[in-house]
Amino acid sequence: MFAFIIRRLAVAIPTILVLVVLSYILMFAAPGGPFNAERPLPPNVLENIEARYGLDQPYWKQIYDYLVNIVFHFDFGPSFKYRDRTVSDIITQGFPVTLTYGFWSFVVAVIVGVSLGIAAAVKHNSILDYFAVGVSIGAQSLPNFVMAPVLVLVFTLWLGWLPGGGWNGGEWQFVVMPVIALSTSYMASIARITRSSMLEVLNAGFIRTARAKGLPMKRIIFRHALKPAILPVLSYLGPAFVMMITGSVIVDSYFSTGGIGQFFVNAAFNRDYSVMMGITILMGVLTIVFNLVVDLLYAWIDPKIRY
């Protein structure tokens, strides 16, 4: 187990390094520096400011300092656009919002998706099955940026049930639409994966044995079939997480929830490179950590996997 974690970290750490170096190189390649203004500063003033931010150092030293600051002080440096805020301020402000609806959409997607998939598999070739398959095929390629405007059209403009945007401290009316918009497409994928793997498991010999000895269907499904059937779903959770993280950019900017994605898009328009880099790196690290957790979970559930 321990060696397994070490091996995974051996891939994870270079990944983060590549991400940091890549984004840093991109930033060096960008035309213009943070202190280029319409009226150029006197050279000695510019020199002083650059020394203050460590921009006079060689590149490798800058990257090194940047990394050290992130790891030990959670400090991603100052924002180029908002001089009085640091990137860490922006992250700590926006991240809880993103985390809230991200968490709920994950929960909704997994619970609804898995139940729909199981129901469809158990009632194979029934109306319910066809319904589930139809919905999941349709929803799977329905991206969140299509869901978002359609939801607003229906629930805000036609029915008037839900507010079309904003966050308001996370009241439930404001969370519903972001969660639906974000979770739909991978809920559909989860349902499809669950259905097909459940069908496979239900045809296996040990399920027939369980039925032969007269166990109730409910017990067979939850006690015997669920665990092996859930494995493919688990390995899909990694990509789903990436989809969710990128989708949060759409949700944030369409519903103005004030999450981290909104800051990212604003930074993209303002050429606020340090904010963009900070958020990119944070998302990369989150993805890697999440994949690690999924791998461990997988190894824990599936006894066939040996480290």
Add this chain to the structure above:
Amino acid sequence: MLTSRTSPEQLGDLPQRAEVKGRSLWRDAVGRFAANRAAVISLVVLVMIFLFAIFGQILSPHEPDYVDFMLRGNIKELGVPSMENQHYFGLEKEGRDLYVRVVQGTRISILVGVVGSIVAVVVGTLYGAISGYFGGRVDNIMMRIVDILLAIPFMFVIILLLVIFGRSPTMLFVGIGLMSWLNMARIARGQTLTIKNKEFVEAAIASGVRPIKIILRHIIPNLAGIVVVYATLLVPELIITESFISFLGLGVQEPQTSLGALISDGASQLNYGTYWMLAFPLFFFLITLYAFFFVGDGLRDALDPKDR
């Protein structure tokens, strides 16, 4: 039946039997594809979308960047889709003809998808085949690189690229091309591992063919089936990626447009009641996606021997 003896009479039949037309792998695949109704219909739809994207402009008297000032003041009432003034899809929010814009947007979206997919096919297949064929340490290092790149949330990196180097279709191609080949490389490698131990590769090695020629002449042609399937399924994914970026307003720039940008424009005008601005781009976006997905699925069923 392996040891059954062939009687002379049966041998006499042989020339006749040879005249029966052989069934190649590809002919089989075409037959299976044709039997899949959803895939065939999708293929027809796809061809129509392609024709629409390439020649759709001809049907309209309007230019993509012409603003109709006569109607612009009151788009909600005068800009509705109508046959009379030949604004088939109505006007978009700036007063330009939506039909021509949709043609243009479909063209760019499909172009991005197809170009990205071609990059994936060329780079990914070569990379995967080389990695799988040489194996050992080379394979290990090459695949670790892919693993590392796969763990990066690429959407953010593409946006970073676009912001830094300017928002142009070229940069979009580069960014999408950078990420599209990774999964292809993995698939190609896996397939190469099973092919490289076959007799014909052994024969090639024994007769002294150089490794690079073995890869190009013997391995890659045998990857064709799976590569075609995956490339078809990749196109809609890349269209979604591109539209995602354009929806945020970070993709292709005016006067050019893409389906994502048009959907975004339409969505921003929703509360003025001009639903057609969202409906038409959305319709073309979705049927393009579904058509590609179904054709891809059909190809997989036809070419992938595993699920038969």
